[in-house]
Amino acid sequence: MKIALAQLNYYIGDFEGNLTRILDAVHQATEKESDLVVFSELSICGYPPLDLLEREDFTATCNRYVEKLAESIGKEIGVLIGGPEFNTGKEGKLLFNSVFFLQGGKIQQVFRKTLLPTYDIFDEYRYFEPNHEFNILEFKGKRLAVTICEDLWDEQPFESEFSRSRLYTTNPLEELNRFKPDMIINLAASPFSHRKLDLKQSIFTNKAARYGLPVLYCNQVGAHTELIFEGGSLAINNNGEVVRRLDFFQEDFDVIDLEMLVDGKPVSSKGEIPDRIEMIADALVCGIRDYFGKMNFKRATLGLSGGIDSAVTLVLAAQALGPENMHVLLLPSQYSSDHSIDDSVLLAQNLGVRYSILPIEKVFNQFRETLQPLFGNLPEDIAEENIQARIRSTLLMALSNKFENILLNTSNKSETAVGYGTLYGDMSGGLSVLGDVYKTDVYSLAQYFNRDGKVIPNNIITKPPSAELRPGQKDTDSLPPYDVLDRILEDYIEKQLQPEKVAALGFDLELVRRIIGMVDQNEYKRYQSPPILRISSKAFGVGRRLPLVAKY
């Protein structure tokens, strides 16, 4: 039996576009004499549709398009496609998260998701009733165990210490194994996390080895606002070895011969995961590209400060959108160092990106004059610092509004965590590119971009980080060095360790408490942050929901 894996980039709610993509893949699979073609979870509409699922017409439209697809499928090939399904029972949530098996012009069989992830960025129990009835797909003499994403994750390792592998009271594969299947198929929509790729792969290889069954895993690829799906669909043999892996961060397609998925047959891929920083760079480029592509935006802008965050953001954006679609602003104040401007100009020139220099001093002075009746002779403080940041964002947004260049936010995860940024100032933007990337990884990205020649001027990489909002200001005035800060932050944010446990890993308890205090106190700023491209297991945004008004 030959099974095609169709790893596609869907667009949520774009039914015509998704159907065209799907039909192309069916056509390709038919040409290559596949018996079956497998798509990803909720592929008819794209994942995650979120509260669009609360609209009856949305699921009705999904169903209509599944029917439409079914009508164009003949006898010669089977199709496994994901989509929401109405729960016609009298009780429970209104929908199932289902996979439809299409053949001979109609829907032949339906499989429903049993384990509904409801943690981090996942809210599936918000919409779906879990499945309780198991069945097998008998097709061309083979028995296929059809599962949907989390169904294979009944045992999973979480990064947080307060978690456990057995989050569910059901194990779908144990149920399905009673049907004595010949293989496992998994339709997934599993988002990227830079420290979890090995782990994700091991989930599938372990299942294959434990049940002695080949596994075909078809993942969604591409980005939907903050969520980036890496693709990397897998064909695994019954010994738990990766035989074939589809591309990361782009559409891919391949036909797998079931014969090749038995122990002893040659294994062409070793399943090594590429370098972590390279994966992060590719993920972010994919995130920017799809945000713009799907929103039908072409051009972007950002403020180039002479610092490393805006430099790295610019390199990523130029890769994703083309340097000809970037127009960046250099917005020096009286506190900007000369080399900030020179370095920025050099970077823009290296990349072939258009730049303009708009000094903000005059507007700043006019703001101070306007505020004179209120501020009198009070000493300058954070108020004046923030005015500068807000002048810059107003100028960037003016460019954005006039010429339709979407403003990219350049804040990194470390500063976003401790609130080192100005709301409506440098925290502005349509999309945050680095908001889930710790500062130390921003440096690694810069090194990675310079691997074959100098793209980012050395000065930008080596100078001490500074917001340049007052004379001689440096990040280390109020923060520990970033290598210390980032480890404390990761222990607290990703691993959710309490202060004492973070300190036990080798940090001063008072410092840890101060940093954690800063993270907690700045929840209100992050509430209004732009969507952040998610690359970690715990990004700021929809996957992290903390009360603003709380004392803990």
Add this chain to the structure above:
Amino acid sequence: MKIALAQLNYYIGDFEGNLTRILDAVHQATEKESDLVVFSELSICGYPPLDLLEREDFTATCNRYVEKLAESIGKEIGVLIGGPEFNTGKEGKLLFNSVFFLQGGKIQQVFRKTLLPTYDIFDEYRYFEPNHEFNILEFKGKRLAVTICEDLWDEQPFESEFSRSRLYTTNPLEELNRFKPDMIINLAASPFSHRKLDLKQSIFTNKAARYGLPVLYCNQVGAHTELIFEGGSLAINNNGEVVRRLDFFQEDFDVIDLEMLVDGKPVSSKGEIPDRIEMIADALVCGIRDYFGKMNFKRATLGLSGGIDSAVTLVLAAQALGPENMHVLLLPSQYSSDHSIDDSVLLAQNLGVRYSILPIEKVFNQFRETLQPLFGNLPEDIAEENIQARIRSTLLMALSNKFENILLNTSNKSETAVGYGTLYGDMSGGLSVLGDVYKTDVYSLAQYFNRDGKVIPNNIITKPPSAELRPGQKDTDSLPPYDVLDRILEDYIEKQLQPEKVAALGFDLELVRRIIGMVDQNEYKRYQSPPILRISSKAFGVGRRLPLVAKY
């Protein structure tokens, strides 16, 4: 048997503060010779703790405080207190949402929540394993069916058309009724919704009538960021009549004699719900008061435009915080009408609120000069309009940063819905007061505030709404009249009707499509909006989760 209802305003994670409140109520109950005192859902920590529940130390601290409370409870009184509980089983979510029965110095019995709301603003399945084992509280010769909030909502009417009353496959009261209880107790944390108070009450009166049992319902009161809990705890007799209702929007306490909860005994309350607009006003004042009180903020600011939204916001804020804690800015441009300033001054004077007038024209001109190299002679458009709005927010935030006056956002739900506002401009603020109030209700609030004399000058109420960002601009230039707009919006947002069904209620289909298109296209602005005080069944914010990048 005498049972005390303790309707308290908790502060999430403030364990010492919450315990003090709880102990005061126990003391009061003991003095009044109560047999039992009932608190609300998750009362030890306050509801909703959100992802604080993902920290092991948070639940451990909850448990420690429940133990501490238990130690101070003697033989003479029982206590029902809510808190998270570790799930010590080997499978399933790590916690239960539980109620602890305390007496004689220790935890005597535990009751767990069966129905876990996971829709709208609720995410309980994110944290909690549902209960499957039922038990009864036998206490002083009575059998009490202890339930937690949603446990009584197995049948519920949703406002959305695509919904159903039987969202769950279990009915806890049917299970508990097998124990032949003498009454039902419900510990709740049920947030305010201005069109659902009747309905909420009927949930409890219907259960009482159906099972022929008295119901005691103890709700949380007070606001936690966007969520406002109205209190209004109930004592209902076995005939389904409301015998006593505690106050709305403030702490309250009463001792109910079980003898009085039988059919035929005099009913002191008729359970009428106060006027809808009055309730909205009280809810918003409560929301502002608790946001500031719990965050330990004293002072607020806002921009007074001469329009009705900022006027109504100011009246609410002055009520909540005291006029002496307000300092508002009038920020006229060349496009502001004279009466905008006069009306605003009059309003501030009527309320006894400090105001300053800072004209923005000079800063605006300086921005235009700075942008001249980019904009050249291009005609003025939305870019220049937005610059004005952003100058205003920069000035307001400067005041906020310098003097610690928190900026209140004054946008209403109608304009927030259609994207009629400037990101980082008038969409700024620490808290949105009217973001869940349609414009037509903003007018009703103004009339309500003027009921005993003119607080808001007539001009502000009667003049045509305008953003005054270009000469002669009016809201109706691009929007239908607000009474039409608001009905379309409510049908789409609250009831989730598709365009054709909205139009069938008496609107032009093309208009409906245009409005809905505006709502969908402006999702990206609302993503960065401040927290919005929630008064409806579907507010923008955490309860409404739509993909930014979508084509539907």
